[in-house]
Amino acid sequence: xPALPQPLRLPERPQGLPHPEYxxxxxxxxxxxxxxxxxxxPNYTPFKLPNLEERPFVDRxxxxxPNKSRLLNAAQAVIHLTPEIxxxxxxxxxxxxxxxxxDDLARLxxxxxxxxxxxxxxxxxxxxxFGAYYGPLHIHQMAGIIPDLPWVHPIYKDETxxxxxxxxxxxxxxxxxxxxxxxTMLKMDTLPPAGPGGSVAGGDTIWASGYGLYESLSPxxxxxxxxxxxxxxxxxxxxxxxxxxGCLRRDPIETLHPMVRTxxxxxxxxxxxxxxxxxxxxxxxxxxxxxxxxxxxxxxxxGYEFQVRWKWSPNAVAIWDNRATxxxxxxxxxxxxxxxxxxxxxAERPYLDPQSTTRREAGGK
Ligand SMILES: [Fe+2]
Numbered sequence: 311x312p313a314l315p316q317p318l319r320l321p322e323r324p325q326g327l328p329h330p331e332y333x334x335x336x337x338x339x340x341x342x343x344x345x346x347x348x349x350x351x352p353n354y355t356p357f358k359l360p361n362l363e364e365r366p367f368v369d370r371x372x373x374x375x376p377n378k379s380r381l382l383n384a385a386q387a388v389i390h391l392t393p394e395i396x397x398x399x400x401x402x403x404x405x406x407x408x409x410x411x412x413d414d415l416a417r418l419x420x421x422x423x424x425x426x427x428x429x430x431x432x433x434x435x436x437x438x439x440f441g442a443y444y445g446p447l448h449i450h451q452m453a454g455i456i457p458d459l460p461w462v463h464p465i466y467k468d469e470t471x472x473x474x475x476x477x478x479x480x481x482x483x484x485x486x487x488x489x490x491x492x493x494t495m496l497k498m499d500t501l502p503p504a505g506p507g508g509s510v511a512g513g514d515t516i517w518a519s520g521y522g523l524y525e526s527l528s529p530x531x532x533x534x535x536x537x538x539x540x541x542x543x544x545x546x547x548x549x550x551x552x553x554x555x556g557c558l559r560r561d562p563i564e565t566l567h568p569m570v571r572t573x574x575x576x577x578x579x580x581x582x583x584x585x586x587x588x589x590x591x592x593x594x595x596x597x598x599x600x601x602x603x604x605x606x607x608x609x610x611x612x613g614y615e616f617q618v619r620w621k622w623s624p625n626a627v628a629i630w631d632n633r634a635t636x637x638x639x640x641x642x643x644x645x646x647x648x649x650x651x652x653x654x655x656x657a658e659r660p661y662l663d664p665q666s667t668t669r670r671e672a673g674g675k
Contacts, residue, residue: 318439321447321461328355329457337433339499340456340464341649352454352464356557359449364488367658370444371416371493371575381407381414393675395423395519395635396618404440404627405432412443415629419493420575421674424517424630424637428623430497434462437497437653444493445655448484451544451560452551456651465496465650467641480518480610480636481586483654486544488565492657495629498622502646512643515620520580520634521669522616523609524570527581532570536662539566540583540603541590566592572666573634574658579668580634581606582660610636622650633657 332347334340344351382388386401397418404427407415419425432440438461441447447461456462483491502512524532541564548562569591571582585607591599620628630637632654669675 318435319442320435320438320459321442323458324357324359324449324460326357327457327460328353328357332457334434334456334458336435339649340434340459340462340651341466341500344456349457352466353457354454354556355457357559359559361560361563362488362656364659365446365656367445367489367656369416369420369492369574369657370413371420373413374417374575375410375414376417378414378418381411381418384411390422391426392615392618394522394616394618395517396426396620397422397424398426398428400428402427403432404430405436409443412440416444416493417575419629419631420573420634423519423521423635424618424620424628426620427627427629428625430625430627432497432627434459434651437495437651438462441495441653441655445657448487448491448654448656449559450484451562452547452556452558461653463652463654465498465639465648465652467644467648478638478641479585480607480638481584482582482632482636484544485567485582485584485587485632486542486563486565487656488563489656489659491632491654493629494632494652494654495627496650496652497625497627498648498650499625500647500649501622501624502643502648512640512646513622513648514640515622515628515637516617516640517620517630517635517637518610518613519616520582520636521576521578521674523613523636524579524581525668525670526609526613526616535569535581536579536664538569538594539592540569540588541565541592542567542587543589544587564589567660568662570662571633571660572663573631576634576669576672576674577663577666578634578672578674579662579666581610582633583607584636585610633660
């Protein structure tokens with residue numbers, strides 16, 4: 311008989327959450343339990359949160375074994391999906407990892423950009439506790455939440471979500487925050503059916519390596535970008551929330567971040583601008599800055615050799631590093647439903663260490 315789920319230590323819930331009577335049962339997808347409770351899913355009931363302030367952060371990957379041996383030696387197989395980015399681990403359950411293995415995982419994610427696991431038993435409570443190991447969990451400023459688990463951001467599209475676009479814009483999650491997420495995890499539990507055999511198809515996600523993309527730029531451009539900061543903005547998201555009668559939980563913010571940042575675990579430089587949230591390069595004439603940003607956004611979108619495309623299966627988990635990757639979901643499954651749950655621990659405030667190097671210069675590839 312399988313062991314019953316154990317009680318978990320979850321982060322302290324903020325005050326004033328909506329629907330205090332609602333409780334997500336252990337082992338059940340909130341997609342089912344929230345609807346069964348007669349509530350809107352995802353839930354957009356407004357509640358107010360204090361604005362985020364800078365907090366100390368130490369990356370768990372700094373405690374890892376440089377060879378990640380405690381994690382990798384326990385796996386049945388370790389499959390590097392492309393030379394640049396993406397590794398699949400076979401034969402491990404995330405719920406059974408020791409803290410040492412979790413630290414090794416943080417380093418592997420930092421190096422490979424995104425790491426995948428299939429057939430994970432982890433329920434949403436375990437996912438929250440797992441994410442909280444790596445840092446304080448981000449609560450989205452306006453996206454729908456699970457009423458009693460506000461750190462969980464449902465990735466959800468149904469027939470009401472058609473927006474005329476066949477894809478999302480390449481991005482790094484909520485980069486407008488002072489401390490944007492680092493290691494971020496998504497577990498997909500409902501996938502669009504397709505095809506005569508009923509096999510799963512559609513709704514893939516693509517990630518791209520910020521390390522590789524940065525190295526692909528000319529040395530002259532790289533040197534110039536290292537002198538610059540860019541403005542990342544949450545205002546458009548906030549305006550959308552207001553326009554669509556959604557909720558806005560914090561004052562929307564804009565933050566200046568270096569265009570090239572250093573990853574604290576690998577020490578490698580990575581490109582840190584994204585088409586969703588980066589609005590302007592500080593100190594340049596607007597049309598000059600826009601031209602550079604447009605070039606960088608196209609480089610991300612068209613750099614196929616720096617990408618990995620992941621085909622989801624039920625209960626697959628992706629863990630990626632928002633500091634060193636970009637991603638986009640492929641919306642090719644209308645009118646079918648795709649549903650997953652994202653948990654995003656916040657990391658350090660982005661910085662550029664002038665002594666840091668590219669991945670290749672450091673011998674990392
Ligand atoms: Fe995203």
